[in-house]
Amino acid sequence: xxxxxxxxxxxxxxxxxxxxxxxxxxxxxxxxxxxxxxxxxxxxxxxxxxxxxxxxxxxxxxxxxxxxxxxxxxxxxxxxxxxxxxxxxxxxxxxxxxxxxxxxxxxxxxxxxxxxxxxxxxxxxxxxxxxxxxxxxxxxxxxxxxxxxxxxxxxxxxxxxxxxxxxxxxxxxxxxxxxxxxxxxxxxxxxxxxxxxxxxxxxxxxxxxxxxxxxxxxxxxxxxxxxxxxxxxxxxxxxxxxxxxxxxxxxxxxxxxxxxxxxxxxxxxxxxxxxxxxxxxxxxxxxxxxxxxxxxxxxxxxxxxxxxxxxxxxxxxxxxxxxxxxxxxxxxxxxxxxxxxxxxxxxxxxxxxxxxxxxxxxxxxxxxxxxxxxxxxxxxxxxxxxxxxxxxxxxxxxxxxxxxxxxxxxxxxxxxxxxxxxxxxxxxxxxxxxxxxxxxxxxxxxxxxxxxxxxxxxxxxxxxxxxxxxxxxxxxxxxxxxxxxxxxxxxx
Amino acid sequence: xxxxxxxxxxxxxxxxxxxxxxxxxxxxxxxxxxxxxxxxxxxxxxxxxxxxxxxxxxxxxxxxxxxxxxxxxxxxxxxxxxxxxxxxxxxxxxxxxxxxxxxxxxxxxxxxxxxxxxxxxxxxxxxxxxxxxxxxxxxxxxxxxxxxxxxxxxxxxxxxxxxxxxxxxxxxxxxxxxxxxxxxxxxxxxxxxxxxxxxxxxxxxxxxxxxxxxxxxxxxxxxxxxxxxxxxxxxxxxxxxxxxxxxxxxxxxxxxxxxxxxxxxxxxxxxxxxxxxxxxxxxxxxxxxxxxxxxxxxxxxxxxxxxxxxxxxxxxxxxxxxxxxxxxxxxxxxxxxxxxxxxxxxxxxxxxxxxxxxxxxxxxxxxxxxxxxxxxxxxxxxxxxxxxxxxxxxxxxxxxxxxxxxxxxxxxxxxxxxxxxxxxxxxxxxxxxxxxxxxxxxxxxxxxxxxxxxxxxxxxxxxxxxxxxxxxxxxxxxxxxxxxxxxxxxxx
Numbered sequence: 001x002x003x004x005x006x007x008x009x010x011x012x013x014x015x016x017x018x019x020x021x022x023x024x025x026x027x028x029x030x031x032x033x034x035x036x037x038x039x040x041x042x043x044x045x046x047x048x049x050x051x052x053x054x055x056x057x058x059x060x061x062x063x064x065x066x067x068x069x070x071x072x073x074x075x076x077x078x079x080x081x082x083x084x085x086x087x088x089x090x091x092x093x094x095x096x097x098x099x100x101x102x103x104x105x106x107x108x109x110x111x112x113x114x115x116x117x118x119x120x121x122x123x124x125x126x127x128x129x130x131x132x133x134x135x136x137x138x139x140x141x142x143x144x145x146x147x148x149x150x151x152x153x154x155x156x157x158x159x160x161x162x163x164x165x166x167x168x169x170x171x172x173x174x175x176x177x178x179x180x181x182x183x184x185x186x187x188x189x190x191x192x193x194x195x196x197x198x199x200x201x202x203x204x205x206x207x208x209x210x211x212x213x214x215x216x217x218x219x220x221x222x223x224x225x226x227x228x229x230x231x232x233x234x235x236x237x238x239x240x241x242x243x244x245x246x247x248x249x250x251x252x253x254x255x256x257x258x259x260x261x262x263x264x265x266x267x268x269x270x271x272x273x274x275x276x277x278x279x280x281x282x283x284x285x286x287x288x289x290x291x292x293x294x295x296x297x298x299x300x301x302x303x304x305x306x307x308x309x310x311x312x313x314x315x316x317x318x319x320x321x322x323x324x325x326x327x328x329x330x331x332x333x334x335x336x337x338x339x340x341x342x343x344x345x346x347x348x349x350x351x352x353x354x355x356x357x358x359x360x361x362x363x364x365x366x367x368x369x370x371x372x373x374x375x376x377x378x379x380x381x382x383x384x385x386x387x388x389x390x391x392x393x394x395x396x397x398x399x400x401x402x403x404x405x406x407x408x409x410x411x412x413x414x415x416x417x418x419x420x421x422x423x424x425x426x427x428x429x430x431x432x433x434x435x436x437x438x439x440x441x442x443x444x445x446x447x448x449x450x451x452x453x454x455x456x457x458x459x460x461x462x463x464x465x466x467x468x469x470x471x472x473x474x475x476x477x478x479x480x481x482x483x484x485x486x487x488x489x490x491x492x
Numbered sequence: 493x494x495x496x497x498x499x500x501x502x503x504x505x506x507x508x509x510x511x512x513x514x515x516x517x518x519x520x521x522x523x524x525x526x527x528x529x530x531x532x533x534x535x536x537x538x539x540x541x542x543x544x545x546x547x548x549x550x551x552x553x554x555x556x557x558x559x560x561x562x563x564x565x566x567x568x569x570x571x572x573x574x575x576x577x578x579x580x581x582x583x584x585x586x587x588x589x590x591x592x593x594x595x596x597x598x599x600x601x602x603x604x605x606x607x608x609x610x611x612x613x614x615x616x617x618x619x620x621x622x623x624x625x626x627x628x629x630x631x632x633x634x635x636x637x638x639x640x641x642x643x644x645x646x647x648x649x650x651x652x653x654x655x656x657x658x659x660x661x662x663x664x665x666x667x668x669x670x671x672x673x674x675x676x677x678x679x680x681x682x683x684x685x686x687x688x689x690x691x692x693x694x695x696x697x698x699x700x701x702x703x704x705x706x707x708x709x710x711x712x713x714x715x716x717x718x719x720x721x722x723x724x725x726x727x728x729x730x731x732x733x734x735x736x737x738x739x740x741x742x743x744x745x746x747x748x749x750x751x752x753x754x755x756x757x758x759x760x761x762x763x764x765x766x767x768x769x770x771x772x773x774x775x776x777x778x779x780x781x782x783x784x785x786x787x788x789x790x791x792x793x794x795x796x797x798x799x800x801x802x803x804x805x806x807x808x809x810x811x812x813x814x815x816x817x818x819x820x821x822x823x824x825x826x827x828x829x830x831x832x833x834x835x836x837x838x839x840x841x842x843x844x845x846x847x848x849x850x851x852x853x854x855x856x857x858x859x860x861x862x863x864x865x866x867x868x869x870x871x872x873x874x875x876x877x878x879x880x881x882x883x884x885x886x887x888x889x890x891x892x893x894x895x896x897x898x899x900x901x902x903x904x905x906x907x908x909x910x911x912x913x914x915x916x917x918x919x920x921x922x923x924x925x926x927x928x929x930x931x932x933x934x935x936x937x938x939x940x941x942x943x944x945x946x947x948x949x950x951x952x953x954x955x956x957x958x959x960x961x962x963x964x965x966x967x968x969x970x971x972x973x974x975x976x977x978x979x980x981x982x983x984x
């Protein structure tokens with residue numbers, strides 16, 4: 001993999017000087033076109049061996065292009081905000097919106113490679129990490145991003161020479177740290193882990209570009225030209241509009257058995273039982289949220305359901321048991337324009353809770369496979385891939401000790417009609433019912449199908465769906481509270 | 493101030509039970525109206541003595557109203573992200589957008605009150621802090637926010653009883669900390685500082701509501717009703733549209749002397765001098781940014797100027813001297829919809845740099861008193877008050893060791909014409925010139941007037957403007973780099 005990057009590539013100064021102006025101009029032009037059409041972000045990964053010129057390359061790209069539309073994300077020690085969230089959170093926060101460029105130094109690669117080189121993880125875990133990266137990058141490119149990944153290479157001997165040279169010069173001595181020499185001693189192990197990681201993550205949509213880093217002129221021109229090619233190809237591809245996407249929709253079950261139809265919607269609770277149990281489970285939830293162990297946990301609760309199924313009422317029974325300082329309710333509405341300029345899941349990543357907190361989503365990322373699917377707000381390709389992306393997302397939360405509890409509140413079509421009519425006559429303005437509600441109701445069967453597919457495809461061991469029989473509000477609220485308590489107890 | 497809040501107010505259970513349902517419903521209705529018209533945010537400050545029921549009151553409001561549209565901001569120890577920014581940064585981050593409600597426990601008050609009570613600051617400094625708070629709250633209400641401030645009071649004796657009672661009960665014992673008892677011992681001093689602070693910050697637009705906290709029913713009903721009244725009054729006021737704002741525009745100077753006309757725009761540099769000085773000052777800037785002392789400093793550089801004055805070129809000469817990991821260029825364009833739902837300065841607060849970093853603004857908060865003023869995008873009232881708000885903002889940055897360096901790049905009307913025509917003929921697409929540019933040019937005199945007023949009103953000792961003669965690009969770039977170096981040196 002690295003053979004041709006150890007040959008001592010070299011470009012002489014004159015050639016470099018001659019070629020740079022044209023390259024710069026073409027890069028600026030391409031950057032400006034990307035900025036103007038605002039159709040995709042550019043994500044550049046620059047990683048490789050220390051001393052191979054990662055920082056210099058990034059600075060150079062910022063000089064060659066217009067730095068006003070580039071954001072650089074450098075590997076820093078994670079701060080408290082970041083430690084509380086899954087490791088990918090900081091990268092999600094730093095993603096450039098459409099039209100802009102983000103440069104990620106070391107990006108999501110080096111921590112796993114070092115972990116492997118230093119023996120902190122096995123090969124299987126490295127593979128798992130690279131699998132997750134593949135899926136993440138696949139999501140990025142599916143969302144339209146142009147992804148350019150550069151590995152700056154340096155042979156062991158060149159690395160040693162480079163560090164020695166830097167150390168000799170008093171103005172650059174500070175740049176070589178003990179960590180650098182540690183890495184040098186582990187060169188062979190890092191090389192092996194890196195080769196493994198790169199092979200695993202070099203795909204047609206995001207191939208690695210391996211560049212010998214020893215000679216600055218060669219390195220700079222190669223990286224610059226690769227980036228230019230990527231930009232130009234992408235801009236040209238944009239102009240030819242491809243064939244319309246087609247995809248066979250999922251088939252409804254050909255018998256009449258459906259997961260929602262297995263629910264016994266007649267389940268109910270009488271008032272006195274309800275009040276007793278409400279007190280019991282709210283008290284239990286309150287105590288759980290104040291246990292010392294809860295400080296290392298966080299909870300993401302998702303509420304989905306038919307219109308008028310009583311999501312708001314359930315949420316209020318949950319928050320009523322908690323301290324307002326420890327939860328945040330996130331009502332999911334139409335995306336803002338900042339959110340539309342990012343991958344679909346971005347607007348949920350930004351609301352992840354810190355340790356010891358609850359984030360309660362009133363509707364959620366499942367909108368993609370429910371309303372957006374049924375109403376055709378996104379292409380079949382988009383909602384089909386959403387199942388996998390959502391599973392990856394939730395798995396990442398769970399791996400970081402974030403408990404994911406998902407509720408589908410189900411009511412019957414008749415019950416919905418009763419509630420709609422009630423809402424229309426009752427005077428509380430907050431219960432106004434919209435034309436949208438009636439329109440959705442006409443598509444009842446399509447929604448039912450979408451819900452079935454959603455449950456089949458996203459109810460996992462780590463983040464299972466809880467179906468809640470919600471024709472009786474009291475029964476639903478108690479089931480929600482009870483489930484939440486049980487799952488938190490299990491997690492503690 | 494607190495006399496009537498030590499009388500032992502009390503409401504019996506029956507009255508409470510009778511009154512709550514109506515109050516709740518009215519609060520929900522009002523909250524829904526606020527949410528629907530999306531014209532103003534509701535900002536509730538709940539503070540007062542420990543043990544007076546701050547947390548309980550906040551939880552109750554979340555139960556009475558719809559918690560999905562309330563965000564609670566509790567006093568936590570600031571984390572690294574927050575410590576790097578001015579103290580008000582975390583509150584800016586937590587401001588609710590229009591239509592939503594934010595509850596701030598202790599808000600921006602208690603840290604100064606405790607500082608005074610514990611003798612860490614003098615009375616003059618407390619006054620200064622309260623002055624800043626007044627201006628901040630004035631900005632909030634000018635921006636349309638409904639501000640409701642509640643002080644929950646408790647006499648010294650009642651506080652002692654309350655802590656004792658909590659300590660006796662095993663399930664609430666954990667709620668009384670050593671800090672609470674510390675505060676109890678300092679009760680008299682806290683009382684004095686609080687009284688002083690409250691008097692200072694109780695204004696017609698944001699009066700304090702002092703509520704005796706000892707009796708939960710009395711406290712809850714009083715807070716709930718006060719909030720309801722605030723909401724209802726505000727919603728009604730919205731419906732009557734007041735008289736159109738009129739305000740005398742600032743007069744242009746009646747002689748022909750103008751700060752911009754004092755500039756000698758013929759100043760220039762020959763190429764060899766330029767290259768020598770560019771290397772010199774870029775090198776100096778680079779060294780400065782790597783000094784150990786720079787880790788405790790951050791730099792906000794603002795670039796404003798006539799269209800085509802060469803802001804981009806200057807910015808690139810600055811970033812060219814820096815490591816891409818240490819700066820961020822913020823090009824200021826039209827606000828996004830998330831930004832439009834917040835006070836004007838919110839979108840600049842969100843981009844404040846961490847310690848040791850540069851934030852370079854390509855256009856800035858001065859848009860309000862330049863383009864928005866001239867084009868009539870905001871009312872005269874809005875841009876008139878912007879001068880004061882901007883001065884407060886910059887003062888707050890400087891007080892937090894953020895160096896604010898502001899450049900106005902000035903070119904002559906003739907030079908602008910030459911550059912516009914050049915840009916129209918040169919093929920680089922990135923230099924496309926828009927109709928807007930030509931339109932702005934027609935308003936040259938109005939802009940000149942606005943720039944003069946801006947400099948008069950916002951060039952302060954702590955954050956002075958640097959006027960840059962920019963007819964010669966080389967001269968301008970060197971002056972920018974030199975000024976930046978000098979100011980950083982002064983700050984270190």
